[in-house]
Amino acid sequence: MIEAAPLDRMFTALADASRRGMVERLSLGPATVKQLAGPTNMGLPSALKHLKVLEDGGIVVSRKVGRTRTFSMQPDAFREMDEWVRARKATMNMAFDRLAEAMKAFPEEDGTS
């Protein structure tokens, strides 16, 4: 069982279009706060706030060299989320299969009324 809190933070991090835009940019390669704020009309403090949410969610990491903080994707950024979703889908598929199996026990309907 995966702990709840990290998944809460991960899903929350991605529940905002501005933050998803930053992730789209960072998927291409590392970028500074200035570069990430640039294409939007976002101020630096606001951009940094969004980036902190992404970092808390385990989606991005940052490194400060001198006065410049550079952000990049966490290499296994989506792992926990993927695992959780994959487990749900597997369960759903098994449930659908069981249902299909159970339906075989009923006489076929021909769809006419």
Place this chain on the structure above:
Amino acid sequence: MIEAAPLDRMFTALADASRRGMVERLSLGPATVKQLAGPTNMGLPSALKHLKVLEDGGIVVSRKVGRTRTFSMQPDAFREMDEWVRARKATMNMAFDRLAEAMKAFPEEDGTS
């Protein structure tokens, strides 16, 4: 480009442990509000509120027969989310490959200091 709003709602829906618990239960098959509220210490109004968030997020659907509302998984519940994540991963992998290619141009370091 996928519209922002549905993805916002989808990620928000999954950013809560109680709601993820409901999704875990519904992956096994349809359930009523009472059945979904049962195992938690949640009241029915609170459970219904969470279920509405999941329904707005496109994760579950509901159907009311008489006085009983039954919830079930939306068959392609995670599709938009999966597509968005898959696109990011593809971009990340291409960026890593480009980086690995670029590294070849540099003389090897042997790791000793």
